[in-house]
Amino acid sequence: MVLDPFSSMLSFFPVIGLATLGGFLCQKSGVWNIAVEGMMAFGTFSGIFAYHYFGQSIWLSLFFGFLLGLVFGLVLSILCVRFNLDQIVVGFGLWFISEGLAGFLYFTLLPSVRVSETFGPKLLSLDPMFYFTLASFAILHFLFKNTKQGLAIIATGENPKAADVAGIDVYKVRLISTMLGSAFIGLAGSYLSLVILQGFTYKMVAGYGWTAFALILFGRWTTSGIFFGSLFFTFLIGVQIRLQVLGILFLPSEFMVIIPHIGVIIVLALAGVLGRKAGMPASLGVHYERE
Amino acid sequence: MIEKNRSLAFNMDESKTILEMRNITKTFPGLIALDHVNFNLREGEIHCLLGENGAGKTTLMNILYGLYQMDRGEILVDKNKVNIRSPRDAINLGIGMIHQIFLLVPRLSVVENIILGNEPTNGVTLDRGKAVEEILELETQFDLTVDLNARVEHLSAGEKQQVEILKALYRSARILIMDEPTSVLTPKEKEGLIRTLREMASVNALSIVFITHKLPEVIAVSDRVTILRKGKVIDALVTKDVDVKQLAIKMVGKEVLFDIRKTAVKTGSKLLEVNDLKATNDSGVIAIDSVSLYVNEGEILGIAGVTGNGQNELLEVISGQRHAEDGKVIIKGKDVTNDSLKEVRALGVGYIPEDRIEKGLLSDRSISENLVLGVHTNPPLANRWFTNLSQIKKYAKKLVDEYNISTPDIEKEAGKLSGGNIQRLILARELSREPDIILANKPTSGLDISSQEFIRQRLMRERGKGKAILLVSEDLDEVMMMSDRIAVMYEGKIVKVVTTDEVTMDQIGEMMVSGKGG
Numbered sequence: 132m133v134l135d136p137f138s139s140m141l142s143f144f145p146v147i148g149l150a151t152l153g154g155f156l157c158q159k160s161g162v163w164n165i166a167v168e169g170m171m172a173f174g175t176f177s178g179i180f181a182y183h184y185f186g187q188s189i190w191l192s193l194f195f196g197f198l199l200g201l202v203f204g205l206v207l208s209i210l211c212v213r214f215n216l217d218q219i220v221v222g223f224g225l226w227f228i229s230e231g232l233a234g235f236l237y238f239t240l241l242p243s244v245r246v247s248e249t250f251g252p253k254l255l256s257l258d259p260m261f262y263f264t265l266a267s268f269a270i271l272h273f274l275f276k277n278t279k280q281g282l283a284i285i286a287t288g289e290n291p292k293a294a295d296v297a298g299i300d301v302y303k304v305r306l307i308s309t310m311l312g313s314a315f316i317g318l319a320g321s322y323l324s325l326v327i328l329q330g331f332t333y334k335m336v337a338g339y340g341w342t343a344f345a346l347i348l349f350g351r352w353t354t355s356g357i358f359f360g361s362l363f364f365t366f367l368i369g370v371q372i373r374l375q376v377l378g379i380l381f382l383p384s385e386f387m388v389i390i391p392h393i394g395v396i397i398v399l400a401l402a403g404v405l406g407r408k409a410g411m412p413a414s415l416g417v418h419y420e421r422e
Numbered sequence: 423m424i425e426k427n428r429s430l431a432f433n434m435d436e437s438k439t440i441l442e443m444r445n446i447t448k449t450f451p452g453l454i455a456l457d458h459v460n461f462n463l464r465e466g467e468i469h470c471l472l473g474e475n476g477a478g479k480t481t482l483m484n485i486l487y488g489l490y491q492m493d494r495g496e497i498l499v500d501k502n503k504v505n506i507r508s509p510r511d512a513i514n515l516g517i518g519m520i521h522q523i524f525l526l527v528p529r530l531s532v533v534e535n536i537i538l539g540n541e542p543t544n545g546v547t548l549d550r551g552k553a554v555e556e557i558l559e560l561e562t563q564f565d566l567t568v569d570l571n572a573r574v575e576h577l578s579a580g581e582k583q584q585v586e587i588l589k590a591l592y593r594s595a596r597i598l599i600m601d602e603p604t605s606v607l608t609p610k611e612k613e614g615l616i617r618t619l620r621e622m623a624s625v626n627a628l629s630i631v632f633i634t635h636k637l638p639e640v641i642a643v644s645d646r647v648t649i650l651r652k653g654k655v656i657d658a659l660v661t662k663d664v665d666v667k668q669l670a671i672k673m674v675g676k677e678v679l680f681d682i683r684k685t686a687v688k689t690g691s692k693l694l695e696v697n698d699l700k701a702t703n704d705s706g707v708i709a710i711d712s713v714s715l716y717v718n719e720g721e722i723l724g725i726a727g728v729t730g731n732g733q734n735e736l737l738e739v740i741s742g743q744r745h746a747e748d749g750k751v752i753i754k755g756k757d758v759t760n761d762s763l764k765e766v767r768a769l770g771v772g773y774i775p776e777d778r779i780e781k782g783l784l785s786d787r788s789i790s791e792n793l794v795l796g797v798h799t800n801p802p803l804a805n806r807w808f809t810n811l812s813q814i815k816k817y818a819k820k821l822v823d824e825y826n827i828s829t830p831d832i833e834k835e836a837g838k839l840s841g842g843n844i845q846r847l848i849l850a851r852e853l854s855r856e857p858d859i860i861l862a863n864k865p866t867s868g869l870d871i872s873s874q875e876f877i878r879q880r881l882m883r884e885r886g887k888g889k890a891i892l893l894v895s896e897d898l899d900e901v902m903m904m905s906d907r908i909a910v911m912y913e914g915k916i917v918k919v920v921t922t923d924e925v926t927m928d929q930i931g932e933m934m935v936s937g938k939g940g
Contacts, residue, residue: 282537290528293526298513413528
């Protein structure tokens with residue numbers, strides 16, 4: 132058996148990276164997006180759906196996943212930002228709905244779809260989405276460091292009243308951040324089904340959404356923190372897959388699957404010991420309303 | 423205080439009116455916050471808005487700044503009628519507001535906070551260089567000295583206020599609204615602020631609205647003063663024509679008793695006794711050292727001292743919230759040293775904490791819930807299994823009336839009450855349990871005059887009923903007028919215990935700062 136080059140161990144990066152980055156963007160503006168897992172699940176479905184119905188183009192299908200993520204983000208922000216519903220409750224609700232809906236729609240609307248083409252062109256055996264994810268992190272970093280839009284998002288997440296009196300439209304900032312963040316999460320989901328697993332199975336996201344959620348905490352709400360966190364976790368997945376492929380099953384295969392998650396737990400525990408909430412946007416989850 | 427610069431005051435009448443608010447009316451559910459209020463501001467003046475908490479000062483200015491919308495009335499800036507729907511509109515009209523609680527983003531730098539919402543850019547990127555240059559120019563012009571690269575979370579209150587002022591100036595404010603700007607400042611910072619403001623008004627012709635309920639500040643800083651009471655304008659005056667007493671009468675609407683009559687009460691046995699008490703503060707340093715004192719029935723013992731000399735720790739040890747290293751606390755003859763808070767309370771101790779919002783209140787629960795807290799399981803408020811909501815309502819309603827807590831609704835969140843009303847609520851809850859011993863930690867600090875008055879009178883009444891009261895206060899007037907005896911505390915020790923009639927305020931003040939018992 133021929134081994135892929137080492138770099139292919141990072142092929143999972145778009146899934147983890149984009150989902151983490153998306154959730155991060157929502158949280159920076161002050162909105163908990165608990166539904167990362169569900170939004171990814173819906174992304175897995177919408178990617179496959181678009182692939183089957185809109186001409187079998189991976190590019191177009193990925194974009195479709197992005198668009199439906201945008202719609203879910205709109206729903207989340209209408210409920211939480213506009214109508215002040217509890218962000219945790221809405222998030223859980225969206226998670227269940229979108230995960231269930233994804234399975235239901237797939238099995239009622241679609242035959243068993245297989246994605247046969249490989250996504251390319253590849254550079255160092257990594258596909259364009261890997262570089263897109265890298266670029267997205269770079270852009271995000273630039274956004275928060277050097278643009279007024281980034282400053283507005285930070286201010287909104289930290290102290291919405293201060294943002295408001297400075298003339299920033301808090302609702303608009305939260306709406307846009309949540310929509311865009313959710314779109315990235317949807318994209319991560321459709322990449323998982325279209326490129327990595329090349330098909331759809333029910334609950335195929337298998338906790339990666341929650342991993343992304345945890346990585347934001349681990350990264351202390353900084354762009355560099357979540358970037359290295361997602362890279363590290365991607366690497367753990369790579370190791371697990373590599374061991375499985377090589378047939379090194381010194382443990383039952385079920386156990387191998389949980390290796391990355393154990394890694395997350397250890398990392399989170401460490402982050403906890405080192406100071407839990409340092410870096411958390413001060414008004415995360417706090418609804419803002421002019422009195 | 424600062425020598426006032428009244429160079430502009432001479433031709434005040436001819437100077438230009440730049441802002442007029444006419445017949446402003448604003449109602450909140452169950453409350454008329456502003457009732458046909460008129461207010462005008464001239465160029466280059468400092469104009470105080472004076473009134474008690476809840477009089478409508480901040481509401482009026484929030485309307486001007488676009489945070490609230492008025493129901494009726496009109497606003498004219500430079501004689502033109504304007505429509506202010508958001509802070510953005512106000513900023514564009516040259517209005518800046520500095521709120522009582524600073525609206526800054528702690529995690530961002532000073533520069534980022536100042537430019538937030540008005541960022542200079544090169545196309546897409548922030549132009550930090552240009553921002554710094556412009557802000558430094560403002561700092562020189564107005565003699566301010568904040569480090570622009572520091573993160574706001576590391577600044578002192580005075581520095582944060584400078585950031586807020588710079589924020590307004592950066593947005594080219596001509597009208598500066600300052601909401602209770604001195605409440606977070608040290609005396610020295612306060613002087614600096616007043617100097618800065620006077621200079622801004624006289625040299626740079628800025629017009630400043632200064633919201634306050636502190637009378638000496640009005641005299642020290644303003645050219646004119648508009649007095650609000652319960653949402654109505656009572657009067658608008660030129661400051662140099664009035665004195666503190668006249669202002670006080672107009673503000674509260676009645677002759678303020680600056681003096682409380684102490685009735686003779688027969689004192690009885692020792693209810694509270696503390697012997698050789700020793701305890702440390704949170705960082706493990708000795709905070710109270712060999713403190714001995716006692717309080718009799720029907721007596722108020724005042725603890726005078728500069729804040730931070732062990733007063734908080736003393737009350738915490740007595741009430742069972744802090745461990746005593748050594749010594750004894752005896753309540754009604756029973757040794758309760760290091761007993762739990764619950765046991766001490768059960769013996770009849772009422773506690774009024776210094777930090778009324780953090781420690782005295784569940785601020786996101788309702789007023790009625792807060793009022794029954796601690797007695798909510800007793801009949802008739804509850805039977806064996808359930809609380810009785812209608813009884814709780816009735817009970818709370820009674821206390822709200824008795825203690826004049828002004829609120830449209832007892833189901834409102836307690837944290838949304840004004841400071842004075844929060845303190846009335848805490849007092850109502852603690853006193854309704856009929857404690858025999860009352861520990862009060864600065865019960866009137868930061869309150870408006872009529873709440874102070876009310877609280878002092880209630881405590882006096884408790885004294886008349888034979889309660890033993892331990893009153894910690896920084897306010898010497900208060901200590902002198904309330905206490906039967908005064909214990910002066912300095913660096914964790916009792917300097918001296920004296921009978922109030924035998925000392926003067928100056929002697930107490932001297933002991934407070936020198937630690938020597940004369």
